[in-house]
Amino acid sequence: MIPPCLLRSLLSQNTRRLACLLFAICAVVGVPATASSQASLTGQELYTAACQSCHAPDGRGLPQVHVGFPDAIPDFTDCSYASREAALDWETVVRSGGPSRRFSQRMPAFGGALSPDEIARVVAYIRTLCTESSWPRGEMNLPRATFTEKAFPEDEVVLNGEWVGTGGSRVGTSTLIVEKRVGSRTQWELQLPISVREMPVGSPANWTGVQMGDVSLAIKRTVAHSQSAILSLGGEITLPTGDRTRGFGDGTVKYEPFMLAAVAGPANTFVQVHAGAEIPFRRNVAFTERFARGAVGTTIFIGGRAFSPIAEGLFWKTTRPGAPTNLDWIPQMQVSLSRRQHILGSVGYRMPLTNRDTRSRSLVAYIIWDWFDGPLLGGW
Ligand code: HEC
Incomplete structure (x- = not known):
């Protein structure tokens, strides 16, 4: 416990360094501070007292010669x-400290020295150090559903798969998706699907x-965002690289305008929407397909892992006269696999709600590597 008078005197201009030391020691040995002793401190004052001895007054991080250890300190002003x-x-x-997320052990745990409120305040303060408002907030970087794409621009690699096995045939499609963010609001995306098919002997195909x-x-761009909502618009072009005669691909170039939106609710809940149309250039080989996808879910933290149960719905229909309306739903679960939470996995089960006699159920799964947050083999 830190007596209020001592704290106040320690926080006076010329003895701030001492206060930093005291906080760092409290943090390391886990001495609890009373709520009343720091009730009046703002996020910035807490930062000055407890954080700037490493993170620097401006948030850019002090150089190695000042802190006396080689581990890099992040730049909070870099949006x-x-x-x-x-x-x-x-x-x-x-x-919980750096090691809780497999970061440097030089980042102390302040859970014993600062109350949850104070931690929220000091984090709210360091989040003001990025001053360019064009960057969508990490709060809108919501868990990924299997087919409903995210509005948030990402740097990540996704490997997803879908497996169907009925009537003696087995079909598996795996798609490698590479997403590269450019600047604050734009993202490129490349999708490479690979199919494995095994048909029963004597079947037509x-x-x-x-x-x-x-x-x-594809390219997408965030056109509006706030602390709790995001909207992006984009376009995709698909090339007929698959062999249509064997049932892979549509045999025509297609373009697809789409919109992506998400809203974050209380208690880590979220709703995501993805809608658009896939329009073929060669109208004689394929029809336009309109689609709408949506996902609702929440995230819960258990033992340092994030679990996100998600219910996803898919609708699509082509312009072919008499074409059926297709509706599917997919209960699924995303789990963070690495401690850093930059490698995530998801498993789900896709079930048709309409035309059940002609369409099968399938198992869907993916793995994501958020490569901006760490190397594939680091942060476990
Ligand atoms: C003794 C030095 C030291 C002190 C004191 C310190 N930090 Fe850190 N902090 C670090 C280092 C080193 C890292 C980099 C960890 C890494 O990237 O491996 C870091 C990283 C962070 C991160 C980034 C984690 C991420 O997800 O990228 C946050 C946020 C942070 N510190 C907040 C704080 C706050 C708030 C305080 C004060 C209450 C504080 N730090 C005090 C050394 C320190």
């Missing part, structure tokens, strides 16, 4: 880094093998 994080994630690191499907390239 490309700072805006991606949700406050909740930073609060976890401040409360009696072919077994591995084949590439239609490759596509």
Whole structure:
């Protein structure tokens, strides 16, 4: 416990360094501070007292010669880094220390020295150090559903798969998706689908093998965002790289305008929407397909892992006269696999709600590597 008078005198201009030391020691030995002793301190005052001895008064991080250890200190004023994080994630690191997320052990745990309120206040303060408002907030970087794409611009690699096995045939499609963010609000995306098919002997499409499907390239841009909502618009072009005669791809170039939106609610809940139309250039080989996808879910933290149960719904219909209305739903669960939470996995089960006699159920899964947050083999 730190007596209020001592704290106040320690916080006077010329003895701030001492206060930093005291806080760092409290943090390391886990001495609890009373709520009343720091009730009046703002986020910035807490930062000055407890954080700037490493993170520097301006938040850019002090050089190695000043801190006396070689581990790099992040630059909180760099929006490309700072805006991606949700406050909740930073609060976890401040409360439980760097190693809790496989960061440097030089980042102390303040859970014993600062109350949850104070941690929230000091994190809210460091989040003001990125001053460019064009960067969407990490709060809107919500868990990914299987087919409903995210509005948030990402730097990540996704490998997803879908497996169907009915009537003796087995079909698996795996798609490698590479997403690269450019600046604050734009993102490129490349999709490479690979299919593996095994058909029963004597069936009309009696072919077994591995084949590439239609490759596509997309660009999206965030057009509006706040602390709790985000809207992005984009376009995709698909090339007929798959062999149509074997049932891979549509045999025409297609373009797809789409919109992506998300809203974050209380208690880590979220709703995401993805809608658009896939329009073929060669109208004689394929029809336009309109689609709408949506996902609702929440995130809960258990033992340092994030679990996100999600219910996803899919609607699509082509312009072919008499075409059926397709509706599917997919209960699924996303789990953070690495401690850093930069490697995530998801498993779900896709079930048709309409035309059940002609369409099968399938198992869907993906793995994501958020490469901006750490190397594939680091942060476990
Ligand atoms: C003794 C030095 C030291 C002190 C004191 C310190 N930090 Fe850190 N902090 C670090 C280092 C080193 C890292 C980099 C960890 C890494 O990237 O491996 C870091 C990283 C962080 C991160 C980034 C985590 C992420 O997800 O990227 C946050 C947020 C943070 N510190 C907040 C604080 C706050 C708030 C305080 C004061 C209450 C504080 N730190 C005090 C050394 C310190």
